[in-house]
Amino acid sequence: MNLERLFMMQKQLDERIETKRQLKGENLVSKKILALLVExxxxxxxxxxxxxxxxxxxxxxxxxxxxxxxxxxxxxxxGIDLKFADHVHLIDVQESKPLVEQFLCVFQAVHQFERALSLESYQSLLDTYLQLAHALCFTLDEVEQAYIAKNEVNHERQNQNY
Incomplete structure (x- = not known):
């Protein structure tokens, strides 16, 4: 997985949405955390x-x-909003917890991140989320390809005033 590429693609989508919705300069961190929990x-x-x-x-x-x-x-x-994108790395996930336990770990990581908003808590969130991919039997290459496909869908949705 090319994390740098995914951050670049996300930045382009975020800039497009924030410009279109007149959100430039607005702090959207809390809304994005809630959206993440919903997702x-x-x-x-x-x-x-x-x-x-x-x-x-x-x-x-x-x-x-x-x-x-x-x-x-x-x-x-x-990660982009908090300027962590250039400071995180991918872990080599070799194992994960059973699926229910891994979901609970992800929710906990989101809450810890929300409280700290630190690079360390962000890296932990990313790591835990990648472990969830492993628990779901997804490879990093599959995740990257699915991200790219969904990013295209999200751009198309913006074209259609989603």
């Missing part, structure tokens, strides 16, 4: 990993990875 919840809902009361299967893999990269968009955007 993580939507992702968990698609996996159905916590729905012990239901026998309905998870959404198709393509839908799950699309939901995953929706969250990644906001993580990248937060």
């Amino acid at each position: 993580i919840g939507e992702l968990a809902n698609e996996t159905r990993c916590f729905k012990f009361w239901s026998s309905k299967p998870p959404a198709p893999r393509e839908k799950v990875i699309e939901e995953y990269v929706d969250g990644l968009h906001f993580i990248l955007s937060l």
